Amino acid sequence: MNHWIIAPVVLPALLAPFMMLTMRRDLMLQRVFGLAGTLALLGIAAGLLVSATGTPADVYFLGNWPAPFGIVLVLDRLSALMLGLTAVLALAVQLYAISTDWDTRGRHFHVLLLFQLMGLNGAFLTGDAFNLFVFFEVLLIASYGLMIHGGGRDRLRAGVQYIAFNLVGSTLFLFALATVYSVTGTLNFADLAVKVANLPEGDAALIRVAGVLLLLVFAIKGALVPLHFWLPNTYAFAPGPVAALFAVMTKVGAYATIRIYTLVFPTGTPATGTLFAEILQPAALITLGVGVLGVLGAQTLGRLVAFAAIASMGTLFIAIAAFTPQALAAGLYYLIHSTLAGGALFLICDMVSDRRADDRLTRALPPIPQHGLIGALFLAGAIAAAGMPPLSGFLGKLLILDATRGPGMALVWSVILATSLISIVGFARAGSTLFWKAHESAPQARPVHKAEPLSFAAVFGLLAALLALTVFAGPVTGWLEVTAAGLFDPAAYIDANTLPTGGTP
Amino acid sequence: MELLVASAIGLMTAAGIYLILRLRTFSVILGLAMLSYAVNVFIFASGRVTVGKPPILSAAASGYTDPLTQALVLTAIVISFGMTAVIVMMALGSYLNTGSDRIDMDDEGETR
Numbered sequence A: 001m002n003h004w005i006i007a008p009v010v011l012p013a014l015l016a017p018f019m020m021l022t023m024r025r026d027l028m029l030q031r032v033f034g035l036a037g038t039l040a041l042l043g044i045a046a047g048l049l050v051s052a053t054g055t056p057a058d059v060y061f062l063g064n065w066p067a068p069f070g071i072v073l074v075l076d077r078l079s080a081l082m083l084g085l086t087a088v089l090a091l092a093v094q095l096y097a098i099s100t101d102w103d104t105r106g107r108h109f110h111v112l113l114l115f116q117l118m119g120l121n122g123a124f125l126t127g128d129a130f131n132l133f134v135f136f137e138v139l140l141i142a143s144y145g146l147m148i149h150g151g152g153r154d155r156l157r158a159g160v161q162y163i164a165f166n167l168v169g170s171t172l173f174l175f176a177l178a179t180v181y182s183v184t185g186t187l188n189f190a191d192l193a194v195k196v197a198n199l200p201e202g203d204a205a206l207i208r209v210a211g212v213l214l215l216l217v218f219a220i221k222g223a224l225v226p227l228h229f230w231l232p233n234t235y236a237f238a239p240g241p242v243a244a245l246f247a248v249m250t251k252v253g254a255y256a257t258i259r260i261y262t263l264v265f266p267t268g269t270p271a272t273g274t275l276f277a278e279i280l281q282p283a284a285l286i287t288l289g290v291g292v293l294g295v296l297g298a299q300t301l302g303r304l305v306a307f308a309a310i311a312s313m314g315t316l317f318i319a320i321a322a323f324t325p326q327a328l329a330a331g332l333y334y335l336i337h338s339t340l341a342g343g344a345l346f347l348i349c350d351m352v353s354d355r356r357a358d359d360r361l362t363r364a365l366p367p368i369p370q371h372g373l374i375g376a377l378f379l380a381g382a383i384a385a386a387g388m389p390p391l392s393g394f395l396g397k398l399l400i401l402d403a404t405r406g407p408g409m410a411l412v413w414s415v416i417l418a419t420s421l422i423s424i425v426g427f428a429r430a431g432s433t434l435f436w437k438a439h440e441s442a443p444q445a446r447p448v449h450k451a452e453p454l455s456f457a458a459v460f461g462l463l464a465a466l467l468a469l470t471v472f473a474g475p476v477t478g479w480l481e482v483t484a485a486g487l488f489d490p491a492a493y494i495d496a497n498t499l500p501t502g503g504t505p
Numbered sequence B: 001m002e003l004l005v006a007s008a009i010g011l012m013t014a015a016g017i018y019l020i021l022r023l024r025t026f027s028v029i030l031g032l033a034m035l036s037y038a039v040n041v042f043i044f045a046s047g048r049v050t051v052g053k054p055p056i057l058s059a060a061a062s063g064y065t066d067p068l069t070q071a072l073v074l075t076a077i078v079i080s081f082g083m084t085a086v087i088v089m090m091a092l093g094s095y096l097n098t099g100s101d102r103i104d105m106d107d108e109g110e111t112r
Helices: A003-022 A027-054 A077-099 A109-125 A129-147 A153-184 A189-197 A201-221 A230-237 A240-263 A275-297 A301-321 A325-356 A371-386 A392-403 A409-439 A453-471 A473-487 A491-496 B002-020 B025-045 B067-098
Strands: A057-061 A072-076
Touching: A003 A027, A003 A057, A003 A072, A003 A109, A027 A072, A027 A077, A027 A109, A057 A491, A072 A077, A072 A109, A072 A491, A077 A109, A077 A240, A077 A325, A077 A453, A077 A473, A109 A129, A109 A240, A129 A153, A129 A240, A129 B067, A153 A189, A153 A201, A153 A230, A153 B025, A153 B067, A189 A240, A189 A491, A201 A240, A201 A275, A230 A240, A230 A301, A240 A301, A240 A325, A240 A473, A275 A301, A275 A409, A301 A325, A301 A371, A301 A392, A301 A409, A325 A371, A325 A392, A325 A453, A325 A473, A371 A392, A371 A409, A371 A453, A392 A409, A392 A453, A392 A473, A453 A473, B002 B025, B025 B067
Parallel strands: none
Antiparallel strands: A057 A072
């Protein structure tokens, strides 16, 4: 039993209250400890990534209780990947927030960030459906705090909507879990996989209902149409670095969908069959369409990037809905790409709207400080988000197109290709208003703006990660193919959940 | 007994959904509270409805009721209380900041 598995949950859970109790007045100490915590999480995630590559699945039995009775944390390649991704994004967000003084506009930014990381890490690691709910709530309650960080009336109004929507989602989640429990009598993923596969005929209808309810919950998290309404306002009004961190929060929905629907309800299950793929695919296609139309029609920069995030979730869910190892490997590649690209784009967008003091796209304003550099960054972010060569978004989309060959390919291909074109147009329109037409408008005295080298470092770091993902696409996809193959052959995952002999308490 | 529990869950869910579809934050919060009551009873009932049986080991017991759903419902209650407190504070803050208790983002009709 590898004790490091629980570290990504325990470390922020201990550090955050410690920071809140002992250094609530001292921002400098909070910054130092917050950064140290995130760096430590990055180190632990890297270590877990290495250890998960070697073994098929590693299980941490809390209190050494055997699996269906006790709570377990499971580390496999997928959860290790998500931990690493979260830590990288969190580090960039934290550097950016420190550099731009976002963390001084309200209290406890770093504490809330750590609690959010605890919830995210727990959700990625847990091997138990009810614990998934609990960690969802932990990450949500931290995200409520982060969402309204800095205050202001628009942010508060958007925050109330966001909370109300998510509370309905949580209620739905509990209904789904109770239905699953009433049918199978267990909530452990591995145990569920065994029980659902051998379900008596009469319970099939009830488990189908539970499966669809769960899918709805994950669709709310992943902002799938028609459950995406919370996202544009939330992301547009959330503080810039927080919106960037939320780029990984939508991926929790994708992660949970991948986990549950490959492990518990694989397409070969007699009770459910391909039901979930049939629901998911049209929803994903429409999500992609709605996302790019939003990009095209957005009146403010914040909404533009928010709709780009919806579009990226659509693309990701298209790959997931195919439910083949090849498509899932492509989808995971796109998941890494879209998290990093989304985070970078939100940070760049915050740089622009902070300097412009107006994020409306309807009129051009005089050039902003550091005009050329930020313009170039926006170009890079837009290329990444739209999926143009040479960055990894292009490779990700190419892999997804390649993996969705077969019946129904005409529809999927035409939607992905047409939406790519539309989103390029949308980004080009925004870019020309922000950076080209700026030179035509009346020149004003340039306001002085502090240089913020750290925030540029954060954005360049994310873009460099994208570049690395592009350059090392070969080894990365090779690693992801093994990951996807492991997800479609869950025997190792299920076996890992039995307590090793001699491990009785 | 089953009919009573089932219809109670159904009624509370229906009332909750009706209330969260309203425009004012107060009724939305009431609706969310109603929904969380419904789901708590539902979780409790998912361990089968049994009367007069203990959930913990007892020498005198003739049978047991499912203890796990009681643990689950306890967690769910705690979480939903916390979340309700958060949304009440948020709604209050939003009302004091904007002078409106509408939950939608429509800027028209803001002045009451």
